[in-house]
Amino acid sequence: MQVTATDRSGDEREDTSARPLLRDAAERAANYLESLATRPVVPSAQALAALVRLDAPLPLHGSDARQTLALLDELVSPATAAMAGPRFFGFVTGGSLPAALAANWLAGAWDQNAAFHSVTPGVSRLEQSALRQLVALFELPAQTAGGLVTGATVANFTALAAARHAVLARVGWNVEADGLFGAPPITVIAGEEVHPSLIKALGMLGIGRARVLRVPSDNQGRMRADELPPIAGPTIVCLQAGNVNSGAFDPFAALIDQAHRDGAWVHVDGAFGLWAKATASLRHLVDRVETADSWAVDAHKWLNVPYDNGLAFVRDAHALKAAMAITAEYLPQAGGDRNPSDFTPEMSRRARGVEVWAALQSLGRAGIAEMIERNCRQARRFATELSAKGYPVLNDVVLNQVLVSFGDAARTRRVVSRLQSGGICWCGITLWQGHTAMRISVSNWSTGDHDIEQSLEAMLRAAASA
Numbered sequence: 522m523q524v525t526a527t528d529r530s531g532d533e534r535e536d537t538s539a540r541p542l543l544r545d546a547a548e549r550a551a552n553y554l555e556s557l558a559t560r561p562v563v564p565s566a567q568a569l570a571a572l573v574r575l576d577a578p579l580p581l582h583g584s585d586a587r588q589t590l591a592l593l594d595e596l597v598s599p600a601t602a603a604m605a606g607p608r609f610f611g612f613v614t615g616g617s618l619p620a621a622l623a624a625n626w627l628a629g630a631w632d633q634n635a636a637f638h639s640v641t642p643g644v645s646r647l648e649q650s651a652l653r654q655l656v657a658l659f660e661l662p663a664q665t666a667g668g669l670v671t672g673a674t675v676a677n678f679t680a681l682a683a684a685r686h687a688v689l690a691r692v693g694w695n696v697e698a699d700g701l702f703g704a705p706p707i708t709v710i711a712g713e714e715v716h717p718s719l720i721k722a723l724g725m726l727g728i729g730r731a732r733v734l735r736v737p738s739d740n741q742g743r744m745r746a747d748e749l750p751p752i753a754g755p756t757i758v759c760l761q762a763g764n765v766n767s768g769a770f771d772p773f774a775a776l777i778d779q780a781h782r783d784g785a786w787v788h789v790d791g792a793f794g795l796w797a798k799a800t801a802s803l804r805h806l807v808d809r810v811e812t813a814d815s816w817a818v819d820a821h822k823w824l825n826v827p828y829d830n831g832l833a834f835v836r837d838a839h840a841l842k843a844a845m846a847i848t849a850e851y852l853p854q855a856g857g858d859r860n861p862s863d864f865t866p867e868m869s870r871r872a873r874g875v876e877v878w879a880a881l882q883s884l885g886r887a888g889i890a891e892m893i894e895r896n897c898r899q900a901r902r903f904a905t906e907l908s909a910k911g912y913p914v915l916n917d918v919v920l921n922q923v924l925v926s927f928g929d930a931a932r933t934r935r936v937v938s939r940l941q942s943g944g945i946c947w948c949g950i951t952l953w954q955g956h957t958a959m960r961i962s963v964s965n966w967s968t969g970d971h972d973i974e975q976s977l978e979a980m981l982r983a984a985a986s987a
């Protein structure tokens with residue numbers, strides 16, 4: 522049967538019409554997932570060349586949905602990078618846990634606009650449940666409020682908007698009402714090695730990218746506590762759990778205590794590093810992180826839910842709501858419930874809590890810890906075996922990040938380029954404290970030890986031939 526958008530008048534609903542299409546999509550998706558372990562990580566030149574078909578203009582008439590799906594699969598599936606697969610080590614991407622992916626499909630069918638509790642109570646409660654479980658997992662203060670957003674960039678933005686509200690409210694300025702023109706200046710302090718997305722968030726908040734006081738870091742990228750400048754007036758101190766290159770953590774205990782003594786708000790960008798808190802063997806890296814005022818973390822990274830999914834947590838729920846909540850006559854009020862959109866920049870929003878909740882239930886505390894500890898053990902194995910072969914590892918491998926040099930910059934680039942085009946695994950290039958390095962990030966739920974062995978062989982082959 523043809524399934525097109527124009528098939529149906531309002532009176533002729535055929536509830537079964539989507540079933541074959543969805544079955545077909547499920548088959549195609551399952552085939553794709555099953556191919557991930559063996560297909561090249563990068564698309565072939567032929568697959569990329571075929572994308573020229575996407576240049577076609579918008580057709581006048583719609584086409585059959587199954588044909589549209591087939592075209593997508595045949596044209597675009599081969600042109601994807603196998604980012605969801607076990608040997609993509611290019612960024613801290615994670616894959617999609619089966620439960621999270623399946624939940625995402627179901628949530629797509631629900632198509633809830635998860636803004637207002639009274640209209641979408643099911644997903645609203647689900648989101649609350651996921652947030653509560655995460656607050657407990659990260660051992661954040663029990664009253665911590667959270668917002669589910671698109672990723673750590675927007676989580677940083679959201680939490681820093683709450684920080685901006687709070688530090689200005691303390692000096693009698695209402696930033697949401699009166700903006701920043703004429704406001705008392707806010708001092709923002711961040712490490713030299715802070716992630717650029719946090720600086721971008723500060724720019725979007727009108728605080729400015731260049732006004733940030735940058736504190737020198739040590740050789741692992743950790744902010745130096747002895748270099749924290751004197752703090753006076755409205756101040757936000759931005760710390761980091763997990764440097765995007767080295768995986769290093771700022772020394773939270775010393776910095777948070779000092780910043781709080783001087784009245785600053787402390788924000789922690791823990792896009793992937795905050796997950797260390799969920800383990801017994803790595804939790805020391807985030808010791809006292811829970812004493813901060815706000816935290817950003819990604820679910821699409823180490824929780825392995827589909828893109829896009831991040832979380833902003835703020836100890837003072839009032840500050841977060843003051844920065845984010847709006848109202849209008851036609852919008853349902855929260856009453857005693859929690860309107861999800863009171864805690865996020867978006868009003869209309871998909872129900873991101875669904876995948877987060879499903880991932881948490883499918884792994885449980887033990888499964889989350891196992892995945893994170895396994896990925897970190899795999900990163901250490903990369904480091905041990907590559908350095909045993911004479912390729913220096915440039916960072917202390919404390920988490921899931923490994924930086925390897927294959928000689929000078931040109932040679933390292935050649936090795937990485939050969940590795941990438943070989944298609945066995947994918948690692949990126951970075952510049953770490955003046956040295957060009959191959960950057961390995963291990964964060965996928967499905968990465969097994971055989972994937973590490975296969976990838977090590979590919980790396981050593983690329984290094985021998987470059």
Ligand SMILES: Cc1ncc(COP(=O)(O)O)c(C=O)c1O
Pocket residue numbers: 613671672673674675716718719761763764765790791792793819831
């Ligand atoms: C420490 C840190 N913060 C922020 C981000 C930005 O995250 P997203 O791409 O999810 O916005 C990243 C991305 O890798 C990161 O590593």
